[in-house]
Amino acid sequence: xxxxxxxxxxxxxxxxxxxxxxxxxxxxxxxxxxxxxxxxxxxxxxxxxxxxxxxxxxxxxxxxxxxxxxxxxxxxxxxxxxxxxxxxxxxxxxxxxxxxxxxxxxxxxxxxxxxxxxxxxxxxxxxxxxxxxxxxxxxxxxxxxxxxxxxxxxxxxxxxxxxxxxxxxxxxxxxxxxxxxxxxxxxxxxxxxxxxxxxxxxxxxxxxxxxxxxxxxxxxxxxxxxxxxxxxxxxxxxxxxxxxxx
Amino acid sequence: xxxxxxxxxxxxxxxxxxxxxxxxxxxxxxxxxxxxxxxxxxxxxxxxxxxxxxxxxxxxxxxxxxxxxxxxxxxxxxxxxxxxxxxxxxxxxxxxxxxxxxxxxxxxxxxxxxxxxxxxxxxxxxxxxxxxxxxxxxxxxxxxxxxxxxxxxxxxxxxxxxxxxxxxxxxxxxxxxxxxxxxxxxxxxxxxxxxxxxxxxxxxxxxxxxxxxxxxxxxxxxxxxxxxxxxxxxxxxxxxxxxxxx
Amino acid sequence: xxxxxxxxxxxxxxxxxxxxxxxxxxxxxxxxxxxxxxxxxxxxxxxxxxxxxxxxxxxxxxxxxxxxxxxxxxxxxxxxxxxxxxxxxxxxxxxxxxxxxxxxxxxxxxxxxxxxxxxxxxxxxxxxxxxxxxxxxxxxxxxxxxxxxxxxxxxxxxxxxxxxxxxxxxxxxxxxxxxxxxxxxxxxxxxxxxxxxxxxxxxxxxxxxxxxxxxxxxxxxxxxxxxxxxxxxxxxxxxxxxxxxx
Amino acid sequence: xxxxxxxxxxxxxxxxxxxxxxxxxxxxxxxxxxxxxxxxxxxxxxxxxxxxxxxxxxxxxxxxxxxxxxxxxxxxxxxxxxxxxxxxxxxxxxxxxxxxxxxxxxxxxxxxxxxxxxxxxxxxxxxxxxxxxxxxxxxxxxxxxxxxxxxxxxxxxxxxxxxxxxxxxxxxxxxxxxxxxxxxxxxxxxxxxxxxxxxxxxxxxxxxxxxxxxxxxxxxxxxxxxxxxxxxxxxxxxxxxxxxxx
Numbered sequence: 001x002x003x004x005x006x007x008x009x010x011x012x013x014x015x016x017x018x019x020x021x022x023x024x025x026x027x028x029x030x031x032x033x034x035x036x037x038x039x040x041x042x043x044x045x046x047x048x049x050x051x052x053x054x055x056x057x058x059x060x061x062x063x064x065x066x067x068x069x070x071x072x073x074x075x076x077x078x079x080x081x082x083x084x085x086x087x088x089x090x091x092x093x094x095x096x097x098x099x100x101x102x103x104x105x106x107x108x109x110x111x112x113x114x115x116x117x118x119x120x121x122x123x124x125x126x127x128x129x130x131x132x133x134x135x136x137x138x139x140x141x142x143x144x145x146x147x148x149x150x151x152x153x154x155x156x157x158x159x160x161x162x163x164x165x166x167x168x169x170x171x172x173x174x175x176x177x178x179x180x181x182x183x184x185x186x187x188x189x190x191x192x193x194x195x196x197x198x199x200x201x202x203x204x205x206x207x208x209x210x211x212x213x214x215x216x217x218x219x220x221x222x223x224x225x226x227x228x229x230x231x232x233x234x235x236x237x238x239x240x241x242x243x244x245x246x
Numbered sequence: 247x248x249x250x251x252x253x254x255x256x257x258x259x260x261x262x263x264x265x266x267x268x269x270x271x272x273x274x275x276x277x278x279x280x281x282x283x284x285x286x287x288x289x290x291x292x293x294x295x296x297x298x299x300x301x302x303x304x305x306x307x308x309x310x311x312x313x314x315x316x317x318x319x320x321x322x323x324x325x326x327x328x329x330x331x332x333x334x335x336x337x338x339x340x341x342x343x344x345x346x347x348x349x350x351x352x353x354x355x356x357x358x359x360x361x362x363x364x365x366x367x368x369x370x371x372x373x374x375x376x377x378x379x380x381x382x383x384x385x386x387x388x389x390x391x392x393x394x395x396x397x398x399x400x401x402x403x404x405x406x407x408x409x410x411x412x413x414x415x416x417x418x419x420x421x422x423x424x425x426x427x428x429x430x431x432x433x434x435x436x437x438x439x440x441x442x443x444x445x446x447x448x449x450x451x452x453x454x455x456x457x458x459x460x461x462x463x464x465x466x467x468x469x470x471x472x473x474x475x476x477x478x479x480x481x482x483x484x485x486x487x488x489x490x491x492x
Numbered sequence: 493x494x495x496x497x498x499x500x501x502x503x504x505x506x507x508x509x510x511x512x513x514x515x516x517x518x519x520x521x522x523x524x525x526x527x528x529x530x531x532x533x534x535x536x537x538x539x540x541x542x543x544x545x546x547x548x549x550x551x552x553x554x555x556x557x558x559x560x561x562x563x564x565x566x567x568x569x570x571x572x573x574x575x576x577x578x579x580x581x582x583x584x585x586x587x588x589x590x591x592x593x594x595x596x597x598x599x600x601x602x603x604x605x606x607x608x609x610x611x612x613x614x615x616x617x618x619x620x621x622x623x624x625x626x627x628x629x630x631x632x633x634x635x636x637x638x639x640x641x642x643x644x645x646x647x648x649x650x651x652x653x654x655x656x657x658x659x660x661x662x663x664x665x666x667x668x669x670x671x672x673x674x675x676x677x678x679x680x681x682x683x684x685x686x687x688x689x690x691x692x693x694x695x696x697x698x699x700x701x702x703x704x705x706x707x708x709x710x711x712x713x714x715x716x717x718x719x720x721x722x723x724x725x726x727x728x729x730x731x732x733x734x735x736x737x738x
Numbered sequence: 739x740x741x742x743x744x745x746x747x748x749x750x751x752x753x754x755x756x757x758x759x760x761x762x763x764x765x766x767x768x769x770x771x772x773x774x775x776x777x778x779x780x781x782x783x784x785x786x787x788x789x790x791x792x793x794x795x796x797x798x799x800x801x802x803x804x805x806x807x808x809x810x811x812x813x814x815x816x817x818x819x820x821x822x823x824x825x826x827x828x829x830x831x832x833x834x835x836x837x838x839x840x841x842x843x844x845x846x847x848x849x850x851x852x853x854x855x856x857x858x859x860x861x862x863x864x865x866x867x868x869x870x871x872x873x874x875x876x877x878x879x880x881x882x883x884x885x886x887x888x889x890x891x892x893x894x895x896x897x898x899x900x901x902x903x904x905x906x907x908x909x910x911x912x913x914x915x916x917x918x919x920x921x922x923x924x925x926x927x928x929x930x931x932x933x934x935x936x937x938x939x940x941x942x943x944x945x946x947x948x949x950x951x952x953x954x955x956x957x958x959x960x961x962x963x964x965x966x967x968x969x970x971x972x973x974x975x976x977x978x979x980x981x982x983x984x
Binding site for chain 2: 648655658704716
């Protein structure tokens with residue numbers, strides 16, 4: 001089976017597994033279920049883990065250049081092997097959904113805003129879960145409820161950082177560092193998009209005042225070629241400049 | 247009656263109602279009036295609420311495509327129905343004023359700076375009122391005076407976040423999240439505008455070094471068309487490129 | 493006497509008065525001098541105040557359109573009349589020095605970086621002095637030494653905001669708000685300049701990949717005009733487009 | 739010997755000395771070695787210091803314009819003479835590695851991201867070491883372990899600033915100020931690069947919609963010159979515009 005076919009086949013199962021995983025993981029961390037509920041969440045989390053592991057092995061097996069594939073997917077391996085990294089499984093789903101959206105023909109800015117806001121919310125949600133799991137058992141920690149963890153994640157990703165809640169364990173701080181590194185970039189995208197939307201609402205835009213595009217200049221170049229064609233054959237000298245395609 | 251006529255008719259009443267609402271709401275939250283004053287502020291807030299509700303119902307009734315209008319104005323419905331969201335009514339007035347300014351011919355940057363600064367101040371003011379209303383009754387809260395709430399909102403919107411004041415109630419934190427999301431974007435607009443103003447003051451600008459505009463390239467394309475016109479009829483081939491209007 | 497002559501005459505005196513003022517104000521706030529030293533600092537501060545007041549009155553008197561000048565220089569009036577605003581006198585000197593630099597032919601980016609860093613340091617220094625003056629007498633304040641105030645101003649202007657020091661008095665918070673509003677813009681300029689410098693150092697730049705400039709397109713337009721001139725007189729139609737000067 | 743030859747000769751020794759220095763300095767600060775280990779780290783730090791000092795003296799001696807070289811390398815002198823500034827020696831190595839990367843033909847954005855991330859991590863690591871060295875002996879300090887110092891540096895460079903840890907000594911605060919000034923710029927580069935990468939992943943890019951480049955316009959200008967060449971000799975008037983090379 002080719003890589004493309006496998007990816008097409010596992011497209012919806014991967015998204016469904018990611019959603020199931022986030023639901024089970026959220027349930028497990030937020031309400032610490034016991035008895036039957038605990039069995040169910042544990043089973044769902046094991047099943048989604050197994051699915052990710054099988055997907056990894058299959059893709060490694062059918063890869064054309066196995067060695068190169070292995071080194072390009074070390075992140076996928078870590079997500080499968082290291083239990084503490086399981087919240088990152090969701091990032092995989094995010095990449096897949098991005099591919100989906102690329103095919104859709106929605107307007108550019110609203111797509112960025114929706115996708116960015118979705119990615120930011122997912123990051124905040126997963127970081128809140130992971131931090132809560134890491135901090136709750138620590139004796140001198142101050143994040144003990146999901147509501148506080150969610151608030152902490154939001155205060156962190158916007159770089160406000162009140163300091164009313166902060167992680168004290170090694171893993172909690174690692175989650176915070178990942179949230180800052182990835183999240184601040186995503187938030188800056190959303191902020192920039194919102195800014196440009198507000199600007200357009202308040203100001204209106206004059207297309208003639210936008211920076212010229214490469215496509216425009218290429219069209220001008222084609223026009224000149226037309227003019228030159230009418231004047232006779234192409235001149236022999238001065239065609240050694242950089243191509244307009246660059 | 248058409249939608250446009252209704253909007254023109256309610257233009258000034260809506261702005262006046264918004265101003266009355268902000269005055270009454272500020273008075274109610276800041277000085278917690280009793281007796282006659284309480285009756286007046288309560289009446290003004292009820293009257294402005296009724297006005298917004300009537301405006302909503304009328305606009306829904308006269309809308310050409312009612313179903314589409316309903317889904318596009320869910321925010322307006324929430325503002326009318328949920329008491330805690332009433333401070334957001336002011337955002338409506340901001341949108342209306344923006345429309346007003348678009349017709350005026352003022353210089354671009356000063357308009358952005360004034361509108362952005364106005365929007366930021368309104369957001370800070372309303373967030374301070376809403377947070378104070380939410381936090382004052384909470385037993386373990388630290389925001390108890392309007393002066394502290396106003397200072398907190400300013401420290402939050404600039405992402406400084408000292409942590410001397412922070413919300414502890416669910417609604418207070420929701421207000422903070424809204425302030426961060428909307429406000430940081432507005433502040434980044436104002437900062438960018440001030441930066442570009444300072445840069446221009448300190449450096450001066452050379453128009454020849456600015457990025458070329460689409461209007462300029464279109465003008466060049468027109469010039470070439472003129473040249474081509476003088477050489478004879480338009481050539482038949484190579485007119486299939488992307489339009490310069492794109 | 494014309495406005496220009498007065499401005500030329502008072503150019504160096506104003507800068508010297510600003511420097512004297514900052515030295516005397518710093519001395520007064522930092523070491524709280526007594527006896528002879530107190531008399532000297534008080535005299536210098538009075539003398540520079542008198543100089544600014546005289547400069548204001550003279551410029552108002554010789555202004556061509558007195559009413560317009562008055563409304564355009566309300567800030568200067570406030571600085572002269574309100575004692576608490578005296579640290580802002582320095583901003584005037586900054587504007588004057590900016591004018592000086594504009595005439596110099598130094599490279600663009602280093603000029604922005606030096607001027608921005610100078611403005612940021614002046615803002616930090618004056619904010620530290622003003623906050624210390626406001627906070628020291630307050631009973632529940634935590635900023636009591638100039639070293640702490642200077643550190644606080646730096647932590648604030650970079651929006652880090654640890655919260656180890658923060659103002660508690662109304663005037664101290666007003667200074668903080670001014671520092672945030674003005675300072676964050678200046679810091680963002682310096683950061684952007686440093687970023688572009690680091691980028692150029694690490695990457696090198698390919699001029700061919702920079703955005704096209706308006707001057708370039710104007711030159712292309714001139715070339716086409718040359719070609720058209722050789723083909724005969726200007727064609728009568730299609731000259732109604734937007735001017736390239738826009 | 740020429741400057742270029744000396745730089746080529748000391749290229750790898752300088753990088754190795756920098757790496758040895760960072761290892762020895764990290765060891766000394768983190769685990770406070772005693773006995774044999776202390777002797778080794780002290781010797782390595784002295785040896786690398788001696789190497790930097792000799793390199794400085796040789797480069798000053800063989801410089802073509804010694805006076806100019808001296809004033810352009812005051813930073814190098816400070817790093818050699820002032821013990822507290824030794825962590826900054828590493829910045830030198832960063833500049834050298836940057837020069838190395840410029841010759842490599844890797845893709846632009848990944849190079850910026852890798853170099854920026856490397857520079858940010860080096861800054862965080864060295865700032866953590868320097869702050870720990872400064873704060874540990876202070877009686878009222880709160881940064882006592884390397885883990886806390888590293889966490890503090892990360893929270894500072896992202897401008898989150900919880901305030902759970904902050905420097906209290908003069909030298910610790912100076913390190914913090916350097917970290918903020920240099921680091922925030924580097925972090926903003928990495929954030930901008932990650933943002934543009936995420937944007938491209940989520941949106942895809944249409945080369946025709948990118949801003950036109952100077953190289954493109956130069957190519958168009960060459961095309962017009964070709965057309966003009968076929969029409970006869972260059973026209974005498976209107977060649978006085980700004981050169982396209984500007």
